[in-house]
Amino acid sequence: MNSDSTAAVIGASGYSGAELVKILSRHPRVKLGPLFANASAGKRMDELYPVLRGRVETTLRPYTAEAACTSDVVFIALPSGEAMNIVPELLKRGKRVVDLGGDFRFQDAQIYQQFYKRQHTATDIIPQAVYGFPEWDADAIRSAKLVSNPGCYPTSAILPLAPLLKEGLISPKGIVVNSLSGVSGAGRSTSIDHSFVEVNESVKAYKVGVHQHSPEIETALGRLSGKSVTVTFVPHLIPITRGIYTTIYANPTAPLTDDIVAAAFKKYYERAPFVRILGPAVPEIKSVAGTNYIDIGWKIYPENGQIIVLATIDNLIKGAAGQAVQSMNLMFGFAETEGLQ
Amino acid sequence: MNSDSTAAVIGASGYSGAELVKILSRHPRVKLGPLFANASAGKRMDELYPVLRGRVETTLRPYTAEAACTSDVVFIALPSGEAMNIVPELLKRGKRVVDLGGDFRFQDAQIYQQFYKRQHTATDIIPQAVYGFPEWDADAIRSAKLVSNPGCYPTSAILPLAPLLKEGLISPKGIVVNSLSGVSGAGRSTSIDHSFVEVNESVKAYKVGVHQHSPEIETALGRLSGKSVTVTFVPHLIPITRGIYTTIYANPTAPLTDDIVAAAFKKYYERAPFVRILGPAVPEIKSVAGTNYIDIGWKIYPENGQIIVLATIDNLIKGAAGQAVQSMNLMFGFAETEGLQ
C-alpha cells in the first residue's frame, strides 16, 4: 500500500465512521476510498458532517462488496451484529479488514451470544480474527487479515490493568472498574435516552452487571496476564460529548510503592507513542479529547490496602477510530503514529 | 371550583404536560384528575418522570372525552394539530379548556394553515377561543370557555414590546426579535437534531423567516397596540435545557429616556405579579429558570437611534404550563399567583 492506496469505510455516517473519515482524510499514506452508509446513501459526507466541507465531498453509497473491494483496506463501523454478514465475503476476496464493532471480539462464540443476545452467523471466521491492541499485539496485528478493534470501555480498562496484572502486582480478583462515558459512545442515536434534555445536568449508570464489555475486559486481561481475572464493571452516562473516565480499584498482592508501579508501566509502555504515564497523579478528560492518547495515573492507598488507577481516553479516537487506524498503520508497515498526531 | 375540583391533562407525557402535572400537583386549590397520553398509556407518571416519585403516582391512560369530562378544567398539551380534533367535543360537553398548542392562536384560519402547513378542521370553534395573556386579557380569560395559551417565543417578545408600541414609543416597523431557546422547547423529541451530541457545544438558527411564531407575534402586537406591526424573528437552538433569551432591536419614534421607558412598563405591569422590570439592565436566564417570571430590561442606544429590549422566561413555565395555570387561576377566580410561587 503506497500513498495512492485507498481505504473504504462501511458505516461512514455514524460517529465512529465519521471519525475514521476525518482521520483518514488527513492521513499522509492513505487515500479515502468509497464511503458506505445505507440509510444515508445519496447524501454527501459533508452534508451530514458540515465540519468536513471543503475537505471530504464524497457521496455516501449503499454497501456492495464489489465497491468495497476497490480499496486496499476496509473499515467496518457498523452496529454490532452487522459485520458478521459482511466480513466473510471480504476475506474471501482477499481484502484486509478492521472491524470496530463487537462481532469478532470473542474467540468463544458462546460469550458473544450471551452478551450480545444474538446468534453468531460467521463462527468459521472467528479463528482468523485478531483482537488486539497495538501496544500488546503488534505482531499479530501486522499479519492479520481481520483485526477486531477493542471496545472503548475495555481500552480504558485493559491498558492500565494489563501491566499490573502481568507483573503480579495486583490480585486478579475483586477488581472494580467504574467508568464514565460521553454520549457519543452510544453512537448517532435517536433514542430519547440520548436526547439533550434527558442527558443534560444528569448522570445515570446503565447495564450494571450485564454490559457486553465486562466479558471483553475479563477475557482480554486473562489472555494478556495468563490469569483468571474477574472485574465488576459499571458504566455511567455523563453529559459530555466525548471521553471516557475510568477509575479502577484493585488489591495489591504485596505493598506497593510509586516506583514499583511506575516501573511496571515503563516496562510495557516505554515505547508506546500513545500511552502517557502520569505517575501518581490524576488524569482528566480534556487532556485526551480529540487525541489518540490514553493518560494513566494512579494513587496507592496503603491504609485500605488498595491501589486506584485512573485512565482517560477519547472514546471515538483511542476508543474506536484512532486505535483502528493505529492498527492499520501496523498492518501496512507505516509508522504507528502516521495520521494520528 | 373548590379545592376538591379537578384538572385533567391531555398529553401529560410531554415536557409541557409534565410541567403542568408538577404545578397542578402542588396547587392548593386544584386536585389532579385523569392524565392522558396515548403512546405512554399504562405507564405511571412517576415512571416517566421519576422526579415525581412519592408525589404523583397516577397511571397514564388513553384519551377519552368521557374520562376528561370527569374533571372541571381540561389542559391540552399536545403537538399542534391535535387539539382541534378534541376541543369541539369538550366544549359541547360544557368543559372549560386551556390549549397550550397552536391550533387556536389565530382568528384567521388562513394564517394557521399557511404556517402550520395543515387544514384547520374546527374553524367554527375559533371565534370562541380567547388567545391571551393574563397581563393584558384578564377579563376575556376570566369568562373564556377556551383559552389559547400563547407560544413560548411570542410570550418573550410580546410582553416586552406591547407597552412600548401601545404608548407609541417605538416604530411598529422594522422590529428585530432575536431569540435563543433551550432544547426542551422542541418537546420530548427523538429527532437526531435534538440529541445530546448534536446540540452540545453548538448553536444553530432554524426556521429563519418561516417560524409559525412570527405571525403570532405580529398579530398579537397588532391587536394589543392597534397598529400594523412587522417583526423579523430568528430563533436559535442553544445547549441548555430550559429558558428563552430574547433580544429585541427597535426604533424609537422620538428620543427616549430611561424614565420614559420605565414609566411605560410601570403603566401596564405595575400590578402584574410575574413581570419583573429590571430597568436599564440585562436579564439572564438562570434568574427565571424554574419560575413563572418574565424579566425585562433595556438599553437605549442613542448614537444609533435604537432601543434594545431584553427579556427572559422559562419556556416550559411562563412560556407554557405556568402561564396556562395563571390563566386557569383567572378563569376560576383564584388568586393569580396561586400554585405558581
Added chain:
Amino acid sequence: MNSDSTAAVIGASGYSGAELVKILSRHPRVKLGPLFANASAGKRMDELYPVLRGRVETTLRPYTAEAACTSDVVFIALPSGEAMNIVPELLKRGKRVVDLGGDFRFQDAQIYQQFYKRQHTATDIIPQAVYGFPEWDADAIRSAKLVSNPGCYPTSAILPLAPLLKEGLISPKGIVVNSLSGVSGAGRSTSIDHSFVEVNESVKAYKVGVHQHSPEIETALGRLSGKSVTVTFVPHLIPITRGIYTTIYANPTAPLTDDIVAAAFKKYYERAPFVRILGPAVPEIKSVAGTNYIDIGWKIYPENGQIIVLATIDNLIKGAAGQAVQSMNLMFGFAETEGLQ
C-alpha cells in the same frame, strides 16, 4: 417558635447559604431573619441572586453576634474553619445553631486537624455537637443545641450503607465509594479549576485518598453500625451544576437476594419522607435535582460476589441546606417535611 419566629443565616452569599435563604423564605413556619455575608455586606440578596427578586429583598450585613441573636435559630453556611470562632458565643447566648460546615463533624479533634489541616479552636464545644441525620438521629437532633449537618458526599454514602452494615449484610471492610459531584459542591468559587472552560467537557478525580469526607463516612458508619468500617472514597468533579452520583461496591457477608436488601432498607427508611428506595434499579441525578430526596437503588452481582448500591442527591439540598432545614424542623417540633416539598 411559632410562625413569627425567625432564622438567621451566616454566609448567605454562598451557594449553600443562598439555598437556605430560598428554602426558608418559603417555609410556612419560619420568618427570615438577618442575613450575614461579610464580603458582600451592603448588597441586597436579590442583587447577588436575581432569581430572588420580588421574594427576598434583605440587605446582607457584616456578622455580629448581637444581630444574629435576634433570631431563634442560626444557620452557619461558612467555609470550614470559621464556625468554630462563632459558635461558642452563640451557644453562650442560648441560641440553637445548625452548622453546615465541617468544624463539628468529629468528636475527635485529632481527625479534624489531620484532614482539615488546621487547629480546632473550640474543642470544648465539640461534645455538645450532634452530628446526625434526621433518618437516624432524630431524637438527638430534637434536643440539640448545636447540630452539625453532614457533608454532601457522606450523606450520599452513609444513608445507603448504614442499613446494610447494621443488618450485617455486607462486610465493613473493602467498601469502595465512587462519587461524582456537580460544581456547586465546591462553593461559589473563583478558582480557575472551577471556571466554565476548565470544567466543561471534562472530568477529573481529586483529593484521591485524602478527602476530608473519607473519615466522616467511616466514623459515621462506624457509629451507626457498631463496626469498624473502612471505605476507599474517590470524588470526581463533573460538568453539571447540582447533584451527586455515588456508586458503592461492597462485599456481601452471605448470598443476598433483592428481597433481603429491600427489607433492610424498608426497616430503616419506611417512614423516612425523603428516602426513596427504588429497588434493584438505577437512580439518576435529574430525578433528585432541586429536591430534598435521596434515591437509592442496587444491583446484586452474584458472579463476582458483590453488591453495587447507587444513590443520588442534590448536593445543595439533601447534601446541605435541605437536610439542615429538615433537622431544624425536628428541633422545633415542626413536621419533618415542612418547607421542603
Added chain:
Amino acid sequence: MNSDSTAAVIGASGYSGAELVKILSRHPRVKLGPLFANASAGKRMDELYPVLRGRVETTLRPYTAEAACTSDVVFIALPSGEAMNIVPELLKRGKRVVDLGGDFRFQDAQIYQQFYKRQHTATDIIPQAVYGFPEWDADAIRSAKLVSNPGCYPTSAILPLAPLLKEGLISPKGIVVNSLSGVSGAGRSTSIDHSFVEVNESVKAYKVGVHQHSPEIETALGRLSGKSVTVTFVPHLIPITRGIYTTIYANPTAPLTDDIVAAAFKKYYERAPFVRILGPAVPEIKSVAGTNYIDIGWKIYPENGQIIVLATIDNLIKGAAGQAVQSMNLMFGFAETEGLQ
C-alpha cells in the same frame, strides 16, 4: 525564515496563547521559540495544558525583549493594554510582530482611549500597525512589521458584511449584529462571572452598546467599503467553550436574490481558503469549532425588507490564533493554509 526559523509567544499561558502554541508546534515551517508568561513563569507548558504532554515541554519564562528577539517573529497574546509597552522595543530591534490584543486596532488613538478606558502610550507606533484580514489586506500584511490581528467578534461580523457593503447591496445604516460567544472568549478568567455554576444553563448579554468591538466593526467596515457604517452590536455569553454565532440583520438597498448575494461573496472569497459560503442556509458552531474556517449563510426576508446573514467561527482560531498564523504565513511567504488544516 526557513523551517528552522522560530516563533516566540508572549502570553502563552492564556487560551489564545496556548492555541498559538498548539498550532505553531505542528506548523511545518516554524519552530517554537521561547514562551513567555510572567505569572506562570517556571511552569512547563504541558503542566498548564496537559493536552500538550509529549508535544510541547517548554518551560514558561518571564518576558524579556532579549529572549524574544532570539526568534524571527513574536506573537503577543496579552490582555489589551500590555502590548503597547512591549511592541516599540521589538520593532526597534527589527522584529516582526503579530499582536492579538486591541492596542493597535485603531489608527485613531481617541477611539482606543474611549472604549478601552486607558491612555495609549505608544501612539507613535500606531501608523506602522496593519490591522487586517488575510482575505482583504493580504498585501499590506505581507510587508507589515506589526500586524494587529482583528478581534473575535469583529471577524465574525466584518467578513460577512464587507462584500455586501462594498457591492452596495445593503444600507450602511441600521445594521444589527447579534453575537453569541463561548466562554473561552473571556480568556483564562477567574472571575465569578465565568465560573461553571454561573455560566451553565444560562445566557446573559453584556456590555450592550459599550463593547470595544463596536467601533472596531464600524471602522473596519468603513475602511473596506468606503462608506460610513453604523452597527448596533450586542454580545451574549452562552454556555459553550468555543465558538461565536453572529446573526446580522441588514436592509437591502434594492430587492435581492440569492444569486446576487452569492455572486457578491464569490467575488471576494472565491479563493479564500478559510471562508466557506453555504448559500441561503444556516451555519452552526460545531462545524467550525477546532478549525480556522468561517462559515457564512444567509436568508433573504423580502416581506420585511431585510436580509439576515449568519456566520460562525471558532473564537480562539479564526477569531484569534488561527487568523494570526494565517497572517504570519503571508508575512513569511508561506502557503496561506500552512499549519492550519
